[in-house]
Amino acid sequence: MTQEDRESQKLLSFLGEILMFQCTIPTENQMESELKFIRLSFHRNTSSFLKTQEGVAVIIRKSSPAVEIVMCSSALDVKKRVTRPCVLLTQCMKKAGFKYSLFSLSNSNALESYMEFNLPYRMRDNVAILPGPTVLWSYGDDVFYTRAGEVRQMPIKLTLNVISAFPFNSGKTFILGSQTHSKDQSEDVGKSIGYLVEDEKLLDGGSILPHAYSPITQCILVVSAEEVNDALKSVVVAATSRKQLVYFENGIPRDVCELPFEEPVDIKMVNLGRNGSLFAISFNQGHACAIWKDTFQVASCWSGVRSLHVDDFLGCGTDQILLVYENLTENLLDNFLVTDLCGSTYSCCQESREDKSSETGRENILLTVKALESRLQSGSTLLQDLQRDVRVKEKVLLQSLQALADAVSGRDYVLTEPEQEGLVSLWDEEEETEGETLDEPMQVIPVTSPSPLVDKLWHRIIDDRLVVGVTLSPGSIIPVDSVSLSILTETGQSPAPAVLQSQSRSSWFPVPSPPPPSSHPQPTAKRSRQEPGVSHEAQSHRLAVTAVTSLTPLLTSSCVKFPVMLHYIQSQGSSAHVNTTLTPVTVQCGEVPVDIRAERTLQLLDNCKLTADNAMEDLLSLLAVLDRWVFHIDSPDRSLGDLSVWVQRSMRCEKLDINPHYLLSSPAGPSAVMLFLWQQKTPFSGELSVHCSQFQLFQFLESLRAFLPASCSILPLRHGGCEATSQPPALSLSLERELLSLKDGVSSLLRGEVEEEGEAASRGRQLQVPDPGSAEGLHTCRDKWDRDKERSSRRLRPLVDGDRYRRLIHSLAQRQLEADVAALLDAQGTGT
Numbered sequence: 001m002t003q004e005d006r007e008s009q010k011l012l013s014f015l016g017e018i019l020m021f022q023c024t025i026p027t028e029n030q031m032e033s034e035l036k037f038i039r040l041s042f043h044r045n046t047s048s049f050l051k052t053q054e055g056v057a058v059i060i061r062k063s064s065p066a067v068e069i070v071m072c073s074s075a076l077d078v079k080k081r082v083t084r085p086c087v088l089l090t091q092c093m094k095k096a097g098f099k100y101s102l103f104s105l106s107n108s109n110a111l112e113s114y115m116e117f118n119l120p121y122r123m124r125d126n127v128a129i130l131p132g133p134t135v136l137w138s139y140g141d142d143v144f145y146t147r148a149g150e151v152r153q154m155p156i157k158l159t160l161n162v163i164s165a166f167p168f169n170s171g172k173t174f175i176l177g178s179q180t181h182s183k184d185q186s187e188d189v190g191k192s193i194g195y196l197v198e199d200e201k202l203l204d205g206g207s208i209l210p211h212a213y214s215p216i217t218q219c220i221l222v223v224s225a226e227e228v229n230d231a232l233k234s235v236v237v238a239a240t241s242r243k244q245l246v247y248f249e250n251g252i253p254r255d256v257c258e259l260p261f262e263e264p265v266d267i268k269m270v271n272l273g274r275n276g277s278l279f280a281i282s283f284n285q286g287h288a289c290a291i292w293k294d295t296f297q298v299a300s301c302w303s304g305v306r307s308l309h310v311d312d313f314l315g316c317g318t319d320q321i322l323l324v325y326e327n328l329t330e331n332l333l334d335n336f337l338v339t340d341l342c343g344s345t346y347s348c349c350q351e352s353r354e355d356k357s358s359e360t361g362r363e364n365i366l367l368t369v370k371a372l373e374s375r376l377q378s379g380s381t382l383l384q385d386l387q388r389d390v391r392v393k394e395k396v397l398l399q400s401l402q403a404l405a406d407a408v409s410g411r412d413y414v415l416t417e418p419e420q421e422g423l424v425s426l427w428d429e430e431e432e433t434e435g436e437t438l439d440e441p442m443q444v445i446p447v448t449s450p451s452p453l454v455d456k457l458w459h460r461i462i463d464d465r466l467v468v469g470v471t472l473s474p475g476s477i478i479p480v481d482s483v484s485l486s487i488l489t490e491t492g493q494s495p496a497p498a499v500l501q502s503q504s505r506s507s508w509f510p511v512p513s514p515p516p517p518s519s520h521p522q523p524t525a526k527r528s529r530q531e532p533g534v535s536h537e538a539q540s541h542r543l544a545v546t547a548v549t550s551l552t553p554l555l556t557s558s559c560v561k562f563p564v565m566l567h568y569i570q571s572q573g574s575s576a577h578v579n580t581t582l583t584p585v586t587v588q589c590g591e592v593p594v595d596i597r598a599e600r601t602l603q604l605l606d607n608c609k610l611t612a613d614n615a616m617e618d619l620l621s622l623l624a625v626l627d628r629w630v631f632h633i634d635s636p637d638r639s640l641g642d643l644s645v646w647v648q649r650s651m652r653c654e655k656l657d658i659n660p661h662y663l664l665s666s667p668a669g670p671s672a673v674m675l676f677l678w679q680q681k682t683p684f685s686g687e688l689s690v691h692c693s694q695f696q697l698f699q700f701l702e703s704l705r706a707f708l709p710a711s712c713s714i715l716p717l718r719h720g721g722c723e724a725t726s727q728p729p730a731l732s733l734s735l736e737r738e739l740l741s742l743k744d745g746v747s748s749l750l751r752g753e754v755e756e757e758g759e760a761a762s763r764g765r766q767l768q769v770p771d772p773g774s775a776e777g778l779h780t781c782r783d784k785w786d787r788d789k790e791r792s793s794r795r796l797r798p799l800v801d802g803d804r805y806r807r808l809i810h811s812l813a814q815r816q817l818e819a820d821v822a823a824l825l826d827a828q829g830t831g832t
Contacts, residue, residue: 017040037109067091102115223235335348467625486564506546630688630717644678675692748808
């Protein structure tokens with residue numbers, strides 16, 4: 001078959017099959033042309049397309065040149081309400097110009113002539129077969145279309161840019177273009193104008209595409225469109241001449257993807273069922289690519305493609321992409337590829353092509369793997385969120401069933417606090433009076449702390465360090481000294497994720513205000529009643545946990561996202577009669593993307609008036625990164641009421657609206673930031689917290705010493721980034737309790753022996769000592785020597801009571817277990 005014969009063949013996908021149309025070239029003795037069609041279906045066993053039907057339509061030539069196929073497409077037959085394959089033919093008539101014929105393929109596999117019309121010119125640009133069937137084309141600044149067998153012209157002149165159709169449920173076709181002429185020369189000249197072909201009316205093109213995108217748009221695909229309150233709501237994907245695929249919602253660009261090739265021609269939607277959707281894009285020069293709809297990333301690229309088709313060729317209920325490659329054989333379908341990029345791939349004669357373009361194949365595989373990894377990560381995050389919701393629902397259902405069973409059986413069911421379960425009451429609960437509370441018997445019920453709910457995960461990049469923070473919901477009641485945060489490497493980069501070295505700290509969100517300067521406590525009768533075990537801070541504030549790690553190792557690794565884990569101690573048992581058991585718990589908070597190109601500036605440094613959650617996150621990030629010193633200032637001869645004013649004036653600080661007790665000084669970026677917190681205990685004493693570098697601290701202390709009187713004393717209390725608390729670390733307390741238990745236990749074991757020795761010595765002193773020279777004195781000295789020898793032996797190898805020894809071992813084991821748990825939490829909090 002010659003090159004001319006291969007070019008005369010046109011392929012069309014229809015209902016999972018391939019239709020091949022071809023016009024035969026008449027011989028010298030033959031005065032008529034024929035339009036042939038072949039229906040092909042794919043067979044998995046042979047991985048090939050086999051012929052199922054064929055037919056021929058005779059076209060009278062009448063001494064004119066050969067008939068040519070302009071294009072083929074499937075269109076809706078409005079009269080019969082069925083979609084049929086259509087073929088547009090043309091033949092040059094010497095006197096009448098060009099004759100065009102539109103044929104449709106019926107259900108009985110017969111080619112039927114639908115309409116014919118003549119034109120004095122040849123169709124070249126923007127030819128489309130629309131529902132009706134209707135043929136639409138442009139010639140110069142005019143747009144023509146057929147209606148009831150007649151050729152009609154659009155009432156306005158415009159430069160046609162795009163021809164597309166709304167989704168199948170509406171069946172309407174529209175065109176977009178730029179108006180070139182206007183009678184009154186209004187401002188509409190040059191704007192994007194739309195035209196509905198079936199309704200023959202104009203519409204605003206800006207509701208589909210912005211006016212700036214219309215001139216550079218090559219092809220579009222309308223994903224969805226509906227009319228709400230006389231306004232068009234649409235989702236459109238457009239390929240531009242700038243090698244971009246843009247995602248529009250109601251005429252507003254939402255996302256963009258860089259295309260691998262130039263000159264896009266057509267966009268098709270590929271529905272993969274549970275695996276998502278793809279956009280298949282065809283280009284000139286035989287190129288094609290596929291882009292994931294959800295991630296908007298390139299999935300795969302192909303070259304040397306003759307045509308691209310989308311249909312259910314495998315008969316599995318989802319779409320596949322058929323790529324027909326260029327070949328020199330008689331049949332166009334001798335070299336093809338059927339794939340859905342999700343595991344189903346069938347090809348024919350692709351071995352030789354892979355040898356010639358192995359580099360391109362490897363690049364396509366890499367792009368496909370990256371896109372699949374991105375979709376897998378997003379799917380994993382969605383699955384974790386769904387699993388968390390399912391666990392909450394199951395917990396509520398189990399408690400409801402238990403309450404129902406107890407109500408039927410007549411038992412009393414004790415409900416937990418709604419705040420602990422993360423629930424909101426739908427009715428107002430009446431408060432109990434003191435009399436009713438005193439009459440009810442007290443019950444000792446072991447309470448298990450509920451699992452904390454992560455409200456938000458955020459991060460900041462400050463200089464060369466990454467700060468990751470987690471904000472817990474208000475209902476999460478966790479001790480501040482038992483919670484920490486860990487940053488892990490990405491799970492796909494190594495068999496087991498590694499923990500990045502980081503420093504963790506916890507604080508209240510927002511930061512609690514310091515106590516008032518008044519030294520007189522509030523009377524007991526006026527204090528607000530609180531729930532037992534729940535502090536005022538836990539009721540009015542949320543807990544925020546931060547972790548700081550170096551940014552340099554993250555940039556040198558291949559990871560782009562890092563999982564974040566929350567660790568805390570869950571206590572079981574809430575009374576003195578129940579032994580408290582400490583259980584370490586880990587909660588997955590999500591993943592943090594690291595992108596140095598993204599802007600992560602601290603907005604709080606530029607505007608101290610911010611009061612949103614982002615400003616509080618900036619403040620917590622600064623508190624986590626900066627070193628911290630706390631000084632106790634005592635001034636017996638002068639009050640310290642003006643210390644905060646002096647710090648604000650001399651250090652050029654500003655009060656933060658998010659927490660007015662903090663003073664911020666940032667003359668030259670995050671590296672020069674200083675934070676001050678003055679907590680006045682009495683009129684003559686208080687604590688000053690300084691967050692800055694060590695060099696800045698020395699400069700500040702020199703100025704502070706010059707301001708305060710000579711009788712004033714400045715005593716450093718604590719140093720580092722830990723939370724301001726008067727309690728020592730949990731690990732130190734546990735080790736100290738372990739040493740004291742060992743010392744007291746051994747002393748109690750040996751106390752009985754020491755008491756016996758003391759009693760024996762006192763008895764010996766009470767006895768009258770005989771003369772050493774006599775036989776009785778010699779016998780007494782020998783007995784004393786034996787007793788001293790026995791006491792020395794018992795001191796080297798003491799004998800203890802068995803019951804005392806078992807109690808000592810049990811007590812030491814409990815203390816060692818608490819110390820091990822504290823050491824584990826301390827290691828997880830510091831990232832070691």
